[in-house]
Amino acid sequence: MILRSDLQSITELIPNGSKVLDLGCxxxxxxxxxxxxxxxxxxxxxxxxxxxxxxxxxxxxxxxGDLEEGLADYPSASFDYVxxxxxxxxxxxxxxIVHEMLRVGQQGIVSFSNWGxxxxxxxxxxxxxxxxxxxxPQPWYDTPRWQAFxxxxxxxxCRQQNLTIDRQIYLAGDHPYTRRKFKNLLATTAxxxxxxxxxxxxxxxx
Amino acid sequence: MIPENSVGIVNPxxxxxxxxxxxxLESGATLYPVDVAYETYxxxxxxxxxxxxxxxxxxxxxxxxxxxxxxPDPKPGWWDNCIGPGxxxxxxxxxxxxxxxxxxxxxxxGPSSLNPATGQPYGLNFPVVTIGDxxxxxxxLIDHLGIDQLxxxxxxSMGGMQVLEWAAHHPERLKAAIPIATTSRHxxxxxxxxxxxxxxxxxxxxxxxGDYYQAEHKPDAGLAVARMVxxxxxxxxxxxxxxxxxxLKDIEQYGYEFETEFEIESYxxxxxxxxxxxxxxxxxxxxxxxxxxxxxxxxxxxxxxxxANSTHIKFLVVSFxxxxxxxxxxxKELVSALHAAEADVTYLDxxxxxxxxxxxxxxxxxxxxxxxxxxxxVREEGIILPEAEVEPAAEPDPIxxxxxxxxxxx
Numbered sequence: 001m002i003l004r005s006d007l008q009s010i011t012e013l014i015p016n017g018s019k020v021l022d023l024g025c026x027x028x029x030x031x032x033x034x035x036x037x038x039x040x041x042x043x044x045x046x047x048x049x050x051x052x053x054x055x056x057x058x059x060x061x062x063x064x065g066d067l068e069e070g071l072a073d074y075p076s077a078s079f080d081y082v083x084x085x086x087x088x089x090x091x092x093x094x095x096x097i098v099h100e101m102l103r104v105g106q107q108g109i110v111s112f113s114n115w116g117x118x119x120x121x122x123x124x125x126x127x128x129x130x131x132x133x134x135x136x137p138q139p140w141y142d143t144p145r146w147q148a149f150x151x152x153x154x155x156x157x158c159r160q161q162n163l164t165i166d167r168q169i170y171l172a173g174d175h176p177y178t179r180r181k182f183k184n185l186l187a188t189t190a191x192x193x194x195x196x197x198x199x200x201x202x203x204x205x206x
Numbered sequence: 207m208i209p210e211n212s213v214g215i216v217n218p219x220x221x222x223x224x225x226x227x228x229x230x231l232e233s234g235a236t237l238y239p240v241d242v243a244y245e246t247y248x249x250x251x252x253x254x255x256x257x258x259x260x261x262x263x264x265x266x267x268x269x270x271x272x273x274x275x276x277x278p279d280p281k282p283g284w285w286d287n288c289i290g291p292g293x294x295x296x297x298x299x300x301x302x303x304x305x306x307x308x309x310x311x312x313x314x315x316g317p318s319s320l321n322p323a324t325g326q327p328y329g330l331n332f333p334v335v336t337i338g339d340x341x342x343x344x345x346x347l348i349d350h351l352g353i354d355q356l357x358x359x360x361x362x363s364m365g366g367m368q369v370l371e372w373a374a375h376h377p378e379r380l381k382a383a384i385p386i387a388t389t390s391r392h393x394x395x396x397x398x399x400x401x402x403x404x405x406x407x408x409x410x411x412x413x414x415x416g417d418y419y420q421a422e423h424k425p426d427a428g429l430a431v432a433r434m435v436x437x438x439x440x441x442x443x444x445x446x447x448x449x450x451x452x453x454l455k456d457i458e459q460y461g462y463e464f465e466t467e468f469e470i471e472s473y474x475x476x477x478x479x480x481x482x483x484x485x486x487x488x489x490x491x492x493x494x495x496x497x498x499x500x501x502x503x504x505x506x507x508x509x510x511x512x513x514a515n516s517t518h519i520k521f522l523v524v525s526f527x528x529x530x531x532x533x534x535x536x537x538k539e540l541v542s543a544l545h546a547a548e549a550d551v552t553y554l555d556x557x558x559x560x561x562x563x564x565x566x567x568x569x570x571x572x573x574x575x576x577x578x579x580x581x582x583x584v585r586e587e588g589i590i591l592p593e594a595e596v597e598p599a600a601e602p603d604p605i606x607x608x609x610x611x612x613x614x615x616x
Binding site: 049052053055056057059060061062063064065069072073074075078 | 557579
């Protein structure tokens, strides 16, 4: 069972036996991996009929629907982890989805392509055309409407929204990017594990 | 000619209970004895854990699959495209049961049954029944068949209401539930449509307050109109365009008269008339009334509360995009309630232009979806499926036969 490298990184953030909701779970490859290798209790939300059928074939429980109506179904804190993998640029209201994720889950894991990657910057500078994200090969007119944002943008968003960033993983292509500097320039993909500040346990007095 | 992937010739059976003790109905009335007509397909496994109960819709019967006779032009059971070897409900793996509802007219006790007290058909003296009563009669049947827990209960439309009734009120008796194109509470619009059908029957002078079984005429005209209204609600605007358009039937141009001119008129008339030959008008009243009373919310305060004890059940909820009788949002409300109850739910709104009828017509998607779902339940529940029946060798090769003992004779 081989997963895409960004999905593999996500699995490393999830402890065995957790309750996991995968938003936009596609054909269910990540969820199936988590169910089989990490014994998670997995659920998915997926818009496409083909995706839902593929998930059911893998033996997964998936609700068809868009993310907002799907998330609205679930009681608060009903999952340990809510995953949003490579989907945030395509949702109508990214901010609201992140907050809904952190209502329904104790933790949210968001992975996204970094438009701050140097090739994207160079592409716009040299060609005058909007760059595709490093791992989105289709041209702009063939993809669903997306919002381009960078690692720096997302970090600022988290600070402004008072979200705690628990873990950050960066990839350059298929390889981990572990240097502390120049992430926004050299990483193609970022994975953030988030928490709501108020959902944290109160800190112990010193 | 019976196709190869059919369950073949099937025998209708009848189970009778409440012979001494009357069967208590939700209304407070009692009934005895109670007949339940049923059919079964496939084989039970050793620990009786592979049984699936199929529930029929308003006008259906226990005859869900296969054929009753070797008639040269036989019509198979109503869900034959989904029940049989290699089909969605694979009879090589599962023991499939379908029973006729209480109040129906296909062998189970209903208004056309003989009232033992008078020796005459009940007519309107038959007590009004509910979806809950129908399901409690099925529970008696499952007990009689020696099955503690069903692997799955499935059905569309009114059959789906019975699925939800099973899951809400007899949760310990099933592992999985497949409610299709249905609702957890009959909406005012659905009650209104039922009432139009009933009013058509009441308005037929031959109805005679339900006392027509010995009469020369039955309320066929009223029942036919009720069925026509029903048929309209089972189609969609798009499917009517596709099937009939504005095409004229057997004429080139408008006749400017009140004859059947459009194909859609002819279709409705034909189906309305056909229905009167196979369905009892009083049963139509009783069964639609049972649907109208169905409301899991009223009983429990909320739909989620109705499923508070059903969290071990795996649900597959299915709706169809063009179904305006039991629209997708009814199913989505059900899914939300099931999620709120923290049940395990899979939901798919199948893209289809066939309206409510889609649940009988979208065979490929249904086979894929239901087959995958049931396969998962079998794996997760550790169900040991019955071993494949040994195929009798068509033309035994005499040399081979001498050389080794055949599997068939062993």
